[in-house]
Amino acid sequence: MKTQQDLHVATPVRESLALTKLAGTSIYLKLDSSQPTGSFKIRGLGHLCKTAKRGYERFVCCSGGNAGMAAAYSARKLGVPATIIVPNVTPNITVEKMRDEGATVIIHGKVSIAYGQELVLAFVYKGKATHLWRSSKELEHDLKEKPGAIVLSVGGGGLLNGVVEGLRRANWADVPVVAMETMGAHSLHAAMEAGEHVTLPAITSVATTLGVAKVSAQTMKLSQEHPILSEVVTDQEAVKAVERFVDDEKILVEPACGAALAAVYSGIITRLRDERKLPQHLGPVVIVVCGGNNISLEQLDKCILTVC
Amino acid sequence: LDQPVEMKTQQDLHVATPVRESLALTKLAGTSIYLKLDSSQPTGSFKIRGLGHLCKTAKRGYERFVCCSGGNAGMAAAYSARKLGVPATIIVPNVTPNITVEKMRDEGATVIIHGKLAFVYKGKATHLWRSSKELEHDLKEKPGAIVLSVGGGGLLNGVVEGLRRANWADVPVVAMETMGAHSLHAAMEAGEHVTLPAITSVATTLGVAKVSAQTMKLSQEHPILSEVVTDQEAVKAVERFVDDEKILVEPACGAALAAVYSGIITRLRDERKLPQHLGPVVIVVCGGNNISLEQLDKLKKQLGII
Numbered sequence: 001m002k003t004q005q006d007l008h009v010a011t012p013v014r015e016s017l018a019l020t021k022l023a024g025t026s027i028y029l030k031l032d033s034s035q036p037t038g039s040f041k042i043r044g045l046g047h048l049c050k051t052a053k054r055g056y057e058r059f060v061c062c063s064g065g066n067a068g069m070a071a072a073y074s075a076r077k078l079g080v081p082a083t084i085i086v087p088n089v090t091p092n093i094t095v096e097k098m099r100d101e102g103a104t105v106i107i108h109g110k111v112s113i114a115y116g117q118e119l120v121l122a123f124v125y126k127g128k129a130t131h132l133w134r135s136s137k138e139l140e141h142d143l144k145e146k147p148g149a150i151v152l153s154v155g156g157g158g159l160l161n162g163v164v165e166g167l168r169r170a171n172w173a174d175v176p177v178v179a180m181e182t183m184g185a186h187s188l189h190a191a192m193e194a195g196e197h198v199t200l201p202a203i204t205s206v207a208t209t210l211g212v213a214k215v216s217a218q219t220m221k222l223s224q225e226h227p228i229l230s231e232v233v234t235d236q237e238a239v240k241a242v243e244r245f246v247d248d249e250k251i252l253v254e255p256a257c258g259a260a261l262a263a264v265y266s267g268i269i270t271r272l273r274d275e276r277k278l279p280q281h282l283g284p285v286v287i288v289v290c291g292g293n294n295i296s297l298e299q300l301d302k303c304i305l306t307v308c
Numbered sequence: 309l310d311q312p313v314e315m316k317t318q319q320d321l322h323v324a325t326p327v328r329e330s331l332a333l334t335k336l337a338g339t340s341i342y343l344k345l346d347s348s349q350p351t352g353s354f355k356i357r358g359l360g361h362l363c364k365t366a367k368r369g370y371e372r373f374v375c376c377s378g379g380n381a382g383m384a385a386a387y388s389a390r391k392l393g394v395p396a397t398i399i400v401p402n403v404t405p406n407i408t409v410e411k412m413r414d415e416g417a418t419v420i421i422h423g424k425l426a427f428v429y430k431g432k433a434t435h436l437w438r439s440s441k442e443l444e445h446d447l448k449e450k451p452g453a454i455v456l457s458v459g460g461g462g463l464l465n466g467v468v469e470g471l472r473r474a475n476w477a478d479v480p481v482v483a484m485e486t487m488g489a490h491s492l493h494a495a496m497e498a499g500e501h502v503t504l505p506a507i508t509s510v511a512t513t514l515g516v517a518k519v520s521a522q523t524m525k526l527s528q529e530h531p532i533l534s535e536v537v538t539d540q541e542a543v544k545a546v547e548r549f550v551d552d553e554k555i556l557v558e559p560a561c562g563a564a565l566a567a568v569y570s571g572i573i574t575r576l577r578d579e580r581k582l583p584q585h586l587g588p589v590v591i592v593v594c595g596g597n598n599i600s601l602e603q604l605d606k607l608k609k610q611l612g613i614i
Contacts (some may be wrong), residue, residue: 005448008324009327009328010326011348012323012324012325012326012348012349012350013323013327014323014348014349014350014577015350017414017415018413021414031348032328033554034325034328034345034348035326035328036326036329038553038554043542097331100331100332102333134595144319161419173353199430210400243601245603246550246600247600247602248555250347250352250555250557250596250597251554251555251556251594252550252555252556261370291554292554293449293554295554296551297547297550297551297601298551
């Protein structure tokens with residue numbers, strides 16, 4: 001391994017004047033969009049790659065998205081060859097970026113986990129890598145007071161899993177998590193409504209990076225143990241949130257991240273307070289700005305035309 | 309007030325911001341390019357560093373902070389004042405957008421809209437790159453160069469101070485300006501501390517007609533490569549950067565990014581003003597609030613880029 005340091009960085013938390021004004025309560029942003037590779041995925045994946053046992057000759061990741069980018073970057077930084085297996089719907093620019101990181105990219109049909117397993121020894125499966133919010137140190141360092149709630153997007157639930165772990169370590173196990181999803185990628189919401197670990201028949205949301213049909217087992221478990229408020233927004237709301245956020249905070253995120261931001265832009269925090277699901281007297285609300293690479297101004301325009 | 313106002317917090321008002329490699333810019337430049345993401349500071353720009361520090365260490369007995377700036381310094385001052393529990397008055401020129409005035413008022417500041425600004429303060433607050441600790445913590449190896457935008461030169465002053473503290477006093481600074489706000493370049497060319505007759509660049513936050521005395525002094529002591537780009541190049545850089553790195557910055561910041569997008573780093577290496585074997589190049593992404601997608605479109609139309 002070339003380096004002992006973490007592959008991710010400690011990212012800033014800052015107040016959002018614009019969102020605080022809209023929500024009528026203090027809103028902070030955890031800027032994981034400023035991570036190397038542009039999303040929070042480098043946390044869990046970087047850690048996993050770094051701590052992988054010696055003897056692994058190659059990292060393999062099945063992901064055409066941010067996990068794939070994080071894996072390719074981690075591999076390059078650690079001096080380990082990487083193979084990223086991506087579905088054939090992956091944009092060319094993403095494939096090119098992964099190759100620029102030095103990874104071998106195999107464009108497969110529908111991504112098959114078994115194909116990956118044949119090749120190598122270290123295997124990272126999207127959605128299962130636990131997101132680690134760097135234990136409680138970063139959480140408590142960032143947030144001087146106990147937060148009123150943490151707002152985040154849910155795809156497979158890795159981010160939620162890590163955040164709850166961090167909250168527990170900080171002795172903040174009663175801090176509710178507002179778990180945002182888009183309609184058509186609402187695997188957590190469906191499971192919580194059904195009371196069982198269901199699978200969505202299809203992913204129909206434009207927020208493809210939330211597109212995990214079945215939320216992780218750990219997330220299912222935590223939904224029964226931790227105060228989680230599961231909310232779903234439309235693609236329109238997620239995309240509008242992206243559009244407003246780039247003007248409000250000068251950061252361009254994917255619709256997947258827009259889902260979390262819609263908690264403010266679509267008045268969900270306000271409604272939850274009105275419904276007494278969140279207290280009126282609410283501590284600082286922290287939104288995890290998970291980031292994401294699969295967006296550009298042109299893509300945003302297209303999304304707006306498609307969904308709005 | 310009889311009693312001095314108590315400072316609410318002993319903590320810094322700015323944060324330690326990430327440095328990350330830019331794959332896109334590295335590919336373009338053909339050499340390692342890193343970004344210091346000061347766009348992720350509270351208030352969206354690096355200004356909170358110097359201004360936050362200044363406000364925090366202000367002597368007791370000050371009952372109010374006053375700042376003359378319709379830009380990022382004003383925002384940083386308003387925010388600092390609110391965090392420290394001190395009333396603030398921000399004096400802004402009449403060309404300041406309404407949305408900026410509103411934001412300052414949202415921070416609790418009294419805003420006075422004045423005519424042409426009398427510059428007592430702007431440009432003099434030394435930017436502190438948090439001594440050498442943040443610099444050395446961020447950059448494990450000695451950088452090949454630091455690239456930054458120059459308005460009044462406060463950022464440059466602080467970076468050079470940080471480099472000296474890290475014993476990296478030979479690391480060149482590539483000082484980027486836009487034509488029409490090129491006060492440093494004009495002074496270096498003239499060999500004296502000249503004043504530009506007017507600011508004609510769209511990068512208004514670089515619009516200081518005379519660079520700071522400290523910057524003038526440093527231009528004679530430190531390896532500084534002064535480069536000027538057009539407004540078009542600065543704005544094109546802003547546009548490309550939002551797609552490459554998902555961050556929307558002002559044209560003032562675009563000037564620094566144009567060092568890569570306009571091939572200036574490459575040219576400097578070809579001209580041997582920067583070594584062929586170059587350590588990591590760090591671009592300070594200074595950020596800035598006075599930009600939106602609509603403003604970017606308007607600028608493109610205005611500059612004939614569309």
